[in-house]
Amino acid sequence: MNYFLITEDSSITLAHSLARYYWYTLGIELCLWNDGMSIESDKNDFFFILNEPKGLEKYLSWIHKNDFNPNRIRFIGYDSNADINLLEVEKLKKQIEHCFAVTRGVDRLGIPFIFNRIKTFFNGHGEQSLLSCISGVKYYLGNYSEMADSGEYSPDELNKPFFLPGMQCWDEFTLRFSKYASFLYVSGWDKQVHEIERSINVVTMDLKKAEVSDCFHTFSSETIQSLKEIITSIENMASQIDRKQYETNPADR
Amino acid sequence: MKIIFINWRWQIDQPQVSIKNSNKVIVSAYTRKQSDVYKNYIISILQNNRDASSLVLVHADARNLYYFTENDLRITESYNYKVVEFCNDGLRNIKAYELFSQNHVYNPTINLENFVDVWDHFWGEDLRELLGKFIITFLPLAIDLQGLSKCLTEETKANKYLNEVINDLTDNTIIEWNIIKKTLALKQNLSDNPEESLPEEYRFEEEEKTSMYFPLESVKKPGFSIGDLYEYLKNKDNYELIVTWFEKNVKKLNDKLVQKK
Numbered sequence: 001m002n003y004f005l006i007t008e009d010s011s012i013t014l015a016h017s018l019a020r021y022y023w024y025t026l027g028i029e030l031c032l033w034n035d036g037m038s039i040e041s042d043k044n045d046f047f048f049i050l051n052e053p054k055g056l057e058k059y060l061s062w063i064h065k066n067d068f069n070p071n072r073i074r075f076i077g078y079d080s081n082a083d084i085n086l087l088e089v090e091k092l093k094k095q096i097e098h099c100f101a102v103t104r105g106v107d108r109l110g111i112p113f114i115f116n117r118i119k120t121f122f123n124g125h126g127e128q129s130l131l132s133c134i135s136g137v138k139y140y141l142g143n144y145s146e147m148a149d150s151g152e153y154s155p156d157e158l159n160k161p162f163f164l165p166g167m168q169c170w171d172e173f174t175l176r177f178s179k180y181a182s183f184l185y186v187s188g189w190d191k192q193v194h195e196i197e198r199s200i201n202v203v204t205m206d207l208k209k210a211e212v213s214d215c216f217h218t219f220s221s222e223t224i225q226s227l228k229e230i231i232t233s234i235e236n237m238a239s240q241i242d243r244k245q246y247e248t249n250p251a252d253r
Numbered sequence: 254m255k256i257i258f259i260n261w262r263w264q265i266d267q268p269q270v271s272i273k274n275s276n277k278v279i280v281s282a283y284t285r286k287q288s289d290v291y292k293n294y295i296i297s298i299l300q301n302n303r304d305a306s307s308l309v310l311v312h313a314d315a316r317n318l319y320y321f322t323e324n325d326l327r328i329t330e331s332y333n334y335k336v337v338e339f340c341n342d343g344l345r346n347i348k349a350y351e352l353f354s355q356n357h358v359y360n361p362t363i364n365l366e367n368f369v370d371v372w373d374h375f376w377g378e379d380l381r382e383l384l385g386k387f388i389i390t391f392l393p394l395a396i397d398l399q400g401l402s403k404c405l406t407e408e409t410k411a412n413k414y415l416n417e418v419i420n421d422l423t424d425n426t427i428i429e430w431n432i433i434k435k436t437l438a439l440k441q442n443l444s445d446n447p448e449e450s451l452p453e454e455y456r457f458e459e460e461e462k463t464s465m466y467f468p469l470e471s472v473k474k475p476g477f478s479i480g481d482l483y484e485y486l487k488n489k490d491n492y493e494l495i496v497t498w499f500e501k502n503v504k505k506l507n508d509k510l511v512q513k514k
Contacts, residue, residue, distance in 0.1 A: 016421055017393035021400040024414045078388060087388070087503055089395045089496055093403065 002041070004033045005076075006059050007050040014086075015050065018076070025093055043069045046100075048084075051077035056113060060182035064193070070186045074099045081110045108187040109244050118187060119245065121180035122238050133173050134234050137227065140166030145224070148216040155216055163210070170207065174200055184237065192233045199226035255279070255304045256372060259295055260312035277368060299334075308376050309336045335376045380455055383433055384506040390429040394422070395499040398492040405489060419486065424479050430467065434475065437465075457509065465502055468494045 003022070007015040015032050022030040030048070033039065047068060049059055063073065074083040083099045084092070109115045122130045144162035147153050177196065185193045203226050210217035258280040279298055281291070299309070397418040404411045437457075457465065463472050469485045470477055477485075485491055 011389070013393045013421070014389070014396070017396040017400075017418075020414065020417055021396050024410060025400050025403045086392060086396070087500070089392075089399050089500060092396065092399055 001044045001046070002039075003028050003030050003046045003048065004039065004041075005030045005048045005050070006033045008052055008055045009034070011050050011052065018048075021092065022096070026096060039066070041066065041068050043072070045069070045072060047073045049073060049075050051075045051082055051111065051113070057117075057182070060114075060186055064182040064185040070188075070190045073186055075108075075111060077111070081112065109241075114183055114187060115244070117180060117183045118241060121176060121183065122241055127172070130173070130176060130234065131238055133169050133176070134231055136169030137166060137173060138231055140169060141219070141227070142224075145219045149218060158216070167207065170203070174204070189237060192237065196230055196233055199230045202226040203230075254372060255302065255307045256368065257281075257298060257302065257307060257309045258312070259309065306372075306376060307334045308372055309334050310371075310375070311336065311338045335379060337375050377455075379436060380510050383436055384503065384511050386429065387433055387502060387506055390426055390433065391499050391502075394418075394426065395496050398486075399496050402489070402492045402496075415486065419483055422479065422482065427477065427479060427482070431476070455510065457505070461505060464498075465505065468498050 005015055005018060012032075019030040019032060022028040033047075039045075045068070047063065049056070063070065076082055076084045076086060078087050079085060084095045086092070088095065109118070124130065124133075128136075140162045144158055144166055147158055147162070177200065181193050181197070203223050206217075206219055206223040210219075254277070256278050258278070260281065279302075281295060281298075397414075401411060401414050401418065404414055466472060466475060467477065468491065469481060
């Protein structure tokens with residue numbers, strides 16, 4: 001089992017102090033990680049991240065892409081939202097030991113930077129909300145598929161009003177998902193992220209076939225099922241976020 | 254605590270160097286006919302002003318043929334002014350105009366009622382950042398000393414630990430601390446004169462101020478060298494003092510400068 005500390009160069013002095021603390025008081029070798037390093041991590045490795053929003057997005061993306069165990073990530077910050085609050089210097093040893101004991105269910109949504117990013121994922125940043133985007137996929141592509149199957153319409157009658165807007169919604173959804181997936185991945189939804197990524201691949205492959213086809217395209221049952229699964233997962237996550245938002249600030253609703 | 258406007262107005266008809274000069278605000282306007290006089294006037298104002306909490310707002314519209322930039326002002330770092338370039342074309346910060354006048358482009362009038370808001374908008378942001386600067390400067394040392402205090406029963410280990418800590422210490426910690434103190438106007442010579450210290454809302458009580466000095470400093474003789482710090486760290490009794498001092502200062506800076514907003 002290895003222990004990595006992920007930090008920006010600007011906090012290198014602090015990182016050195018932490019590494020010394022871990023080594024001399026806990027007997028743990030804390031390896032400092034920077035951009036250029038490649039790690040062959042196993043599922044038991046621990047990643048300590050110095051919570052600096054500047055570099056956080058990059059690190060989370062790296063953790064997600066490398067499929068590291070999100071339950072082995074610990075955030076080190078300057079307030080009680082972090083797993084280890086550095087400002088409580090006198091309780092540092094206790095905090096570090098305690099954070100090893102927590103294996104699941106760490107509330108990442110308590111970290112404002114992560115929670116705000118996830119809220120943006122669902123609410124949009126000037127564009128439509130994610131749920132209306134995914135509803136668009138469901139409405140346009142779902143109807144396209146059923147109406148094409150009925151044999152009552154010509155391709156011209158369905159492509160422009162249904163297929164093209166459905167594709168636009170799909171592209172927007174996948175783009176937003178890829179941008180924010182890392183935040184979901186470390187927030188207790190790693191399994192859902194893997195499932196959605198798998199489902200996105202299934203749907204995308206099928207839609208590619210439709211794009212090159214001149215006639216109607218009938219979606220496979222696997223595509224239909226995958227779309228349903230994506231929608232269910234996203235809706236579940238959205239309702240959890242909604243609840244969390246209400247707990248955090250009821251006035252925001 | 255003073256605001257100095259440079260080029261509040263330009264392209265004015267009548268030669269005019271100073272349109273307002275009080276103990277709080279100096280506002281200057283430029284006329285092309287007196288450009289050399291004007292430039293010398295501005296530089297003399299800045300060089301003679303000793304108010305450490307001054308805010309210098311420079312109207313730096315590129316269309317102005319004789320505009321100043323921050324570099325033109327020749328303000329030495331020791332003055333510790335906050336210099337902000339601004340103009341009203343939306344490209345730079347126009348907060349000064351918004352707060353200080355009706356923002357009539359051709360005839361802006363100065364509203365001194367908003368003096369504190371303008372000062373706070375530009376200078377206050379530096380103060381609010383001090384907590385972060387303080388944490389970055391002293392947290393590593395606080396962690397080291399807390400760690401060291403847990404190893405004191407193992408002499409060899411503690412000595413090795415201390416050596417590593419000392420080898421990592423640089424003058425930077427002291428330099429940063431001096432900048433923080435200066436921004437806080439903690440130095441006695443700045444706080445003696447009420448006009449030269451921070452506004453009341455940012456000011457620390459005498460007792461609070463005394464306890465904010467680093468444990469090896471005294472109010473009468475603030476400042477210490479890296480050698481002083483090495484010596485100080487050789488005494489194990491001082492570890493706890495520094496850690497406690499760190500935690501208390503974080504709380505004070507947070508309460509006074511951050512939570513206030």
